[in-house]
Amino acid sequence: MKQLYLLLCLISSLSLTAQFSKTHYLPPLSGSENVLSEEQYIYISTPSVAPVAFRVIYLGGEVINATVSRDAPYVLSMGFVQDNDSQIMTPASEVAQIRADKGVIIEADDLIYASIRLIAGDGNQAGELVSKGLAALGTDFRVGAMVNTLMEEFSQVHYTFASVLATENNTQVTFSDIAPGASLLNNGANGSGNFSITLNSGESYVVAVQGPNNVNRDALIGMHVTSDKSIAVNCGSFGGTNGEMFNLDLGFDQIVSRERTGKDYIFIRSTGSDPVEKILLIASEDNTEVFLGSASTPSYTLIAGEYVTLDGSMYGPNGNLFVHTSKNVFAYQSVGDNIRTDQANQELFFVPPLSCETPHVIDNIPLIELVGSRVFTGRITIVTEASSTLSFTINGQDYNLSGLSGIGVTTEGPTTVDGNPGFETYIISGLTGNVAVASTTQLYLACYGSSDAATFGGYFSGFTFRPEISQDVLDESSENCLPNLQLSVNELTGFDTFQWFYNDVAIAGATASGYVPTQPGYYFVRGAISSCGTELESEKLPVGLCPPDTDNDGVNDNLDLDLDNDGLVNCAE
Incomplete structure (x- = not known):
């Protein structure tokens, strides 16, 4: 999954x-x-x-x-x-x-x-x-x-x-x-x-x-x-x-x-x-x-x-x-x-x-x-x-x-x-x-x-296009979704100023190359190269919540055949 x-x-x-x-x-x-x-x-x-x-x-x-x-x-x-x-x-x-x-x-x-x-x-x-x-x-x-x-x-x-x-x-x-x-x-x-x-x-x-x-x-x-x-x-x-x-x-x-x-x-x-x-x-x-x-x-x-x-x-x-x-x-x-x-x-x-x-x-x-x-x-x-x-x-x-x-x-x-x-x-x-x-x-x-x-x-160089968002997990043992997700733009791309957006609205103070989202929705970043006077926007990236795991058995509820971890499958209870 x-x-x-x-x-x-x-x-x-x-x-x-x-x-x-x-x-x-x-x-x-x-x-x-x-x-x-x-x-x-x-x-x-x-x-x-x-x-x-x-x-x-x-x-x-x-x-x-x-x-x-x-x-x-x-x-x-x-x-x-x-x-x-x-x-x-x-x-x-x-x-x-x-x-x-x-x-x-x-x-x-x-x-x-x-x-x-x-x-x-x-x-x-x-x-x-x-x-x-x-x-x-x-x-x-x-x-x-x-x-x-x-x-x-x-x-x-x-x-x-x-x-x-x-x-x-x-x-x-x-x-x-x-x-x-x-x-x-x-x-x-x-x-x-x-x-x-x-x-x-x-x-x-x-x-x-x-x-x-x-x-x-x-x-x-x-x-x-x-x-x-x-x-x-x-x-x-x-x-x-x-x-x-x-x-x-x-x-x-x-x-x-x-x-x-x-x-x-x-x-x-x-x-x-x-x-x-x-x-x-x-x-x-x-x-x-x-x-x-x-x-x-x-x-x-x-x-x-x-x-x-x-x-x-x-x-x-x-x-x-x-x-x-x-x-x-x-x-x-x-x-x-x-x-x-x-x-x-x-x-x-x-x-x-x-x-x-x-x-x-x-x-x-x-x-x-x-x-x-x-x-x-x-x-x-x-x-x-x-x-x-x-x-x-x-x-x-x-x-x-x-x-x-x-x-x-x-x-x-x-x-x-x-x-x-x-x-x-x-x-x-x-x-x-x-x-x-x-x-x-x-x-x-x-x-x-x-x-x-x-x-x-x-x-091996040239053809700058748009900033590209990478997704990094904060905890390697967990999934690539909220609340375990960081978004970032690689520093080697040439962009030197940033503004992150959530559902098309600028996020106050979100002006670094990376951002940790807190809500599900669509995120994008506007990157600029200050010496050129140009701004370019990334594609919108959907971010979702991680499915819950109510019994903490490492299997998300939507896939868990035993939701309460009592050894009995759900359909037998």
């Missing part, structure tokens, strides 16, 4: 901040038999020193219950999959089908980070998807991937996909702005025209294209995915390239809806060749002007669904690039590595916009150098406000920036940003283990690593 009550309360309080969330919806990835996803893992982490209980729900299947803590991240191995058919993978043969048995939902008792990491293609490819938590949910998306436009030969090994997962019954999802002449996999009846499907809660659907149809190179880039109820969307390449050599890599991520994209972005170059160091910007509205660096005139003007790419030659001498747009854009970044000369080691991730509301702490990225047991060498890149102070916690030990050299970690920065002097960038290499980073101001952090031809990575 207690577990069921907890689950119902959790489902009824969906709200969040960024990737750091209590609930994560993960649609399946997708690939063809030409690039097999082999090792598959889900990584879960938390800043909490005390264990946090969570559930990994295999849609259409089992539920895995476990705990995670700061110093003991959780790694769920999905096994070695040889046919791209797993809980988190839809094979090409099953694309364009409505499935109720693909994808996962992760629910936790407190805020956690979640990501998918995998190794594919006989170990030559790797990839990572970083969950955006409940900030992933929305109704208006634009798909991105590797563009595949520079290499001469385009074949079946090149595969681009977008997957959606519904959160409510009778959700209509529409796919539009597909390149004319494209051939959708297993979906010839729709050609490249607009089409719609209807999904129920927990159902997923995948759209995909692959070679050799030349139009399919970038046919899905800018595709418009809209819905009448909230969905989650993954997209990218499971075999693609931004370079001119015949090559393929993985690059995919979970994205957010248009209202959580922005107009200002800072990108940090990696060490790959110019063609693979690619920024992809997709307009969400007509007449979107794109300004680079300190330029006062636009370099590009885009219509809705149109995209532009910026390669490595367009970064400034400081290795970063500020981009401002007149209207919101969807921003993706592909990176490479110079450890090979064949344009291997490409990776793609979704990039958050600059926002005053962005949290100052990422705590933590688990086992930053690993995919399973394989060790990758890599870096983190950081964007933060000028003159900020950075601090680090690595495997439970605290360091300042200068102290990192003592553990073999190299740092570059702070580096100024042309066109946006209010920000600066850093590159930090050689980190291992569980890594937390804090800044005194906004913090944007990406991490990626390479091992021979394989590269994985993702962005």
